[in-house]
Amino acid sequence: MKKILKLAGPVLVLALMFGSCKKDYLETNPTDAVSNGTIFKTTDGAYTALNGMYRSMYAAEGSQMFGQKSIDLALDMMGNDMVRNTTGSGWFLGDYDYTDATSTRSSVDYRPYGVWNYYYTQINNANLILKYIDAASGSEKDKNNLKGQALAMRAYSYFYLINMFQHGYKGNESKPGVPLYTEPTKEGKPRGTVQDVYTQINKDLDDAEKFLEGVSRIHFSHIDKRTVQGMHARVALQQGNYQGAASFAAKARAGLKLMSQMEYTQGFSKPNEEWIWGMIVQNDQSGKFASFWSHMDPYAKGYASLGAQQKITKDLYNKIDTNDIRSKVFVMLPPIDPNLKDEEKKKEQAKRALTPNYTSIKFVKPVPSSWDSNDLLMRASEMMLIEAEALARTGKDADALKLLTDLIKARNPKYVFTAGGDQLVNEILLQRRIELWGEGFSLLDIKRLKQGLNRPVGEGNHSVSLARKITLPAEDNAFLLKIPQVEFDANKSLSPADQNP
Secondary structure, three states, X not given: OHHHHHHOOOEOOOOOOOOOOOOOOOOOOOOOOEOHHHHOOEHHHHHHHHHHHHHOOOOOOEOOEOOHHHHHHHHHHOOOOEEEOOXXXXXXXXXXXXXXXXXXXXXXXXXXXXXXXXXXXXXHHHHHHHHHHHHOEOOXXXXXXXHHHHHHHHHHHHHHHHHHHOOOOOOOOOOEEEEOOOOOOOOOOOEEEHHHHHHHHHHHHHHHHHHOOOOOOOOOOOOOHHHHHHHHHHHHHHHOOHHHHHHHHHHHHOOOOOOOHHHHOOOOOOOOOOEEEEEEEOHHHOOOOOOHHHHHOOOOOOHHHOOOOEEEOHHHHOOOOOOOHHHHHEOOOOOOOOOOOHHHHHXXXXXXXXXXXXXXXXXXXXXXXXXXXXXXXXXXXXXXXXHHHHHHXXXXXXXXXXXXXXXXXXXXXXXXXXXXXXXXXXXXXXXXXXXXXXXOOHHHHHHHHXXXXXXXXXXXXXXXXXXXXXXXXXXXXXXXXXXXXXXXXXXXXXXXXXXXX
């Protein structure tokens, strides 16, 4: 609990009030810790703290720790469908080959500490807002808005902590989860059970939705009622609460439209009518090399252009119909013409070294020379897939099939699928892997579905020497991040026996 102990007094502020609504970004300035008595005197001050929490969702702490999207990328790197092209700089390689998961070192360069430190900082700042906001001067509407967003951020943080430091919910309800804090404290707590953590997550989301009723968000980066419903849909799906998952997902996507085929190929860097939530990141706020775009955009002159391109597996790519627009966001070039002159062949080979076959070009910055970008966190198609799966698993095949068909026909007008039962569920899961590739769901799905790791190998797929871990049985201990040693040093409620195996 070192990070929470450190922040239990002053709140960490990373962003100042964004001011004019004409601006489409959160103004930020580096600041030191500010006393709670100062920052929470007014709701304006509390918004400053809240904006600091959002700023931390893309702030760079290291080349492989830059808020939520670094964790999303790690979750996909630990899955079956994302291939690392070469070692490159080495960043995220420890996620890909599972060596980082076993580290207990107190450095953001290692995934367990980076995740623990990041989410507990968010939780602590959410708790500070919730503790002091009632006494602040300002409108009741603003107070409710701040409470709702703080509760949602706390739930969001616990959701990722419980899924990265323990196995999936089903069958593991009584196993150790993570320490639960609902108010600022200087006293460390023991690990709550998985059930305890999920109970708190669901309570926070229920309360957040009530507080955000009728509240319009000030900024696209902020959480609103629709975003909370989307979070609730994810949580319900992870718990196997299919009735709840279908209901929340339907609410979250209500009134939204799917992006056009043209929009699908424009880099997933600009909000459109399908986006539910995302971070607006301007050039001078970006981590540049330490950013999602550096690692995912092969044209950004970041790490992805230095040999560390992220690719889809050949196996999964071959399951995408050639008429499907989603096949166009991965590179697939014909063989080099053997009749080319040597000089022309060299140029073509150099070009293909930057974007070899199966390289993702799904995530591309709007302007290659600028780091202005927008980090996608939630969209309507995910909600459609959650709802379709939940309906199919509860025997409502016709409704599930209609939803699936509506979604995939927007990507491939020639799409036809008519089966029900297990075949329908499996088709939905396949389309989920294709549609949401690179958006951070691979390890979450492996855990909830108890599938284990099963990476295809060979040309266009994973390399045994690079990936190292090719197969793992369901609920193998390798899927669990180790609790950082700094937590045991600071939290006397934990003993070495509380460490993940």
